[in-house]
Amino acid sequence: MTYKLQEVALMQLKATEMSVDASSFVIEPLAPGFGLTLGNALRRVLLSSLEGAAITSVRIEGASHEFATLKGVTEDVVDIILNLKQLKFRFNSDEPQTIVLDQKGPKKVTGKDLKCPTGVEIANKDAHIAELVKGGKLLLEATVERGRGYVPTELRRDESLPIGVIAVDAAFSPITRVNFQTEHTRVGKMTNFDKLVIEIETDGTITPHEALSQSAQILVEHFNVLAGSDEQASPESTEKPAAKKTATGSRKSKAKPADATESKKSSQAKKKTGAK
Incomplete structure (x- = not known):
């Protein structure tokens, strides 16, 4: 059986200003489990990777x-x-x-x-x-x-x-606080979709919306590399490995056929016993 992600409506972003340097963002609807996935990724980038x-x-x-x-x-x-x-x-x-x-x-x-x-x-x-x-x-x-x-x-x-x-x-980080939580939201008759609520507070040098946009762009740049990995990856060589040389170097050992060797031994034995 093949399992597929549930199809969701177009994701929307809603922002609510909490103060001059703090805002709350609501991202929905998301496929089940994607609220935690996006929330963790955005939070880590916001705290560690913004200039x-x-x-x-x-x-x-x-x-x-x-x-x-x-x-x-x-x-x-x-x-x-x-x-x-x-x-x-x-x-x-x-x-x-x-x-x-x-x-x-x-x-x-x-x-x-x-x-x-x-x-x-x-x-x-x-x-x-x-x-x-x-x-x-x-x-x-x-x-x-x-x-x-x-x-x-x-x-x-x-x-x-x-x-x-x-x-x-x-x-260096312009972010002073990041917090997120996930909630269930309804899409049609389904009630198990995710809603991500993320709160961002900055030091005033950038706005919360700029911080969210920059962090998303950093993630996109990294994921684009993975998305094009099939084209960038070098193809594996299909050539067969070269045959190993014998212990005597470049000389090749010539093996005699087994039936010819046995025939020669039998002829020599008959001569010794006087058989014709």
Whole structure:
């Protein structure tokens, strides 16, 4: 007996905005079991494979290492770096870019006080960086790069950084939360079809709809390779393997017919016994 997937009506996508950076998407109808299949695939790609931008290194005037303290600055260097890591960037460059902060106290320093080059924009400009008291000064340069996923400094030990530059763990992913669930839905008289509900929340650098579209495109690109695998795969050779050489090299052993050998032996035996 041949089993086939149940035919379904044209799949539809409905979006509901939950907040500025969060949306809920409903995808239905899906063949039984496909809700979980699509949900798992989309969630994994959303969390691991979307490009984003983050600070990868920072140089702070007066701090030779991350455990230093700065005169006139409430936060120590560790706290300043942690605050810088919370900055989210809209990044339109393929090359690393440098952002600069030069402020004097008394002042509460936030993301809007950073000077960014063309193509780099801070999404959360109200993010707190440091607080300067009277006479305090904070001068720093930070490198912003594009990447995927989470890259700790341990994986970048081969990079040679100038003296005074501190490497920073980089969280590139623009996705802050992904959740999905599957439900049953009706198609005609059938009630066992799937409905996929997926919730996506971003950091504000891209919209949830852009995130869903990019993740689906990544999956499509990978599946297209598999879909064309019959054409790309090299055909197996149909030639028979060459005959193995004998132990004596290129010489061929000539075997005599069994009946001729037996006839010769019989003739010799008759001569010895005197038989005609």
